[in-house]
Amino acid sequence: MPLPKIILYYAFAPVADPHAVLLWQRALCEQHALTGRIIVSPHGINGTVGGEMANIKKYVKATKQYPGFGKMDVKWSEGTGDDFPRLSVKSRPELVAFASPEEIVIDETGVLNGGQHLSPRQVNELVAERGDDVVFFDGRNRFEARIGRFKNAVVPDVRTTHDFIAELDSGKYDHLKSKPIVTYCTGGVRCEILSAAMLNRGFSEVYQIEGGIVRYGEAYRDKGLWEGSLYVFDERMTVNFSADAAVIGDCDICGSASSSVVNCANLDCRHRAIMCDTCAADSVNLECEGLHADQRVADEVG
Numbered sequence: 001m002p003l004p005k006i007i008l009y010y011a012f013a014p015v016a017d018p019h020a021v022l023l024w025q026r027a028l029c030e031q032h033a034l035t036g037r038i039i040v041s042p043h044g045i046n047g048t049v050g051g052e053m054a055n056i057k058k059y060v061k062a063t064k065q066y067p068g069f070g071k072m073d074v075k076w077s078e079g080t081g082d083d084f085p086r087l088s089v090k091s092r093p094e095l096v097a098f099a100s101p102e103e104i105v106i107d108e109t110g111v112l113n114g115g116q117h118l119s120p121r122q123v124n125e126l127v128a129e130r131g132d133d134v135v136f137f138d139g140r141n142r143f144e145a146r147i148g149r150f151k152n153a154v155v156p157d158v159r160t161t162h163d164f165i166a167e168l169d170s171g172k173y174d175h176l177k178s179k180p181i182v183t184y185c186t187g188g189v190r191c192e193i194l195s196a197a198m199l200n201r202g203f204s205e206v207y208q209i210e211g212g213i214v215r216y217g218e219a220y221r222d223k224g225l226w227e228g229s230l231y232v233f234d235e236r237m238t239v240n241f242s243a244d245a246a247v248i249g250d251c252d253i254c255g256s257a258s259s260s261v262v263n264c265a266n267l268d269c270r271h272r273a274i275m276c277d278t279c280a281a282d283s284v285n286l287e288c289e290g291l292h293a294d295q296r297v298a299d300e301v302g
Helices: 018-031 053-063 120-133 161-169 189-200 212-220
Strands: 004-012 035-041 044-052 075-078 087-091 116-118 135-138 148-150 180-184 205-209 226-228 261-263 271-274
Touching: 004 053, 004 189, 018 035, 018 044, 018 053, 018 087, 044 053, 075 212, 116 120, 120 180, 120 205, 120 212, 135 148, 161 189, 180 189, 180 212, 189 205, 205 212, 212 226
Parallel strands: 035 087, 116 205, 135 180, 180 205
Antiparallel strands: 004 044, 004 075, 035 044, 148 226, 261 271
16 A cells, blocks of 8 residues: 655745746646645745655656756655645745745745754754854744744744744844854744844844754654654644654643644634643533634644
8 A cells, every 4th residue: 555645845946927836736736646735935835745655756856847946855754644634725925924025035046045054963063062052943833832842942922923023023032143043943944034034133143954843853853952742734733753752742721741732623713722632532622712722823834
């Protein structure tokens, strides 16, 4: 039986006609029986799709033929075959909804004004060399950080990426402007923009993890600087890098340790909550009125 897989990817490159690329991507996914979410913008492409491995490989090969998309870093993970309810391909002004498309400068090589990319090994080397002076800065929504984050990371008070620019402009983090900042997010795409926004605001030394948390977790599992589980934008909800993953989240209902994420029972609602198995077994806790969630999941990929 063919093995189901999920890929997460992005590529920054000029797209003259996003709608045409949207139609091409939709047809390509339908041809290969893939489901998932893809966003196309004038800045490039960002997606996560699932299906049979052979079909995904054909999709990746075809997508990389587009000018500037050949460099896209594809991150693979195990799927279940039912990880996305449907295929969604949308055109947006930005790949990630920072509501500030002017923050980045791009060409076919990618983002020109973002932070320096560090491999997972280079991240550890930077920490070994600079110690506690290094600041990990979470580039995700605060909800995601509740179940997993880099040790001692700064977690901005944002519900969606729309909030990041105002958060940076608030002055809360001005005391960090002279420190080495390592931004991180699921697969790296959010940090391309966040790191540029930080540099635009006077942060002097800004890095981003090449391939995001996914690449770091693949390299070090739970033996490095990451702790906990990773929230993902598909029906799996969370993934662990090893059986030794720490449980750092707590149930929104009873407060017990948990890294499990649940949906609101109302299919029209887009809230998530962290809930232990016992509390999740009570259907009342899954209704909007009883759901203690602080996250409305935005139209994001990684």
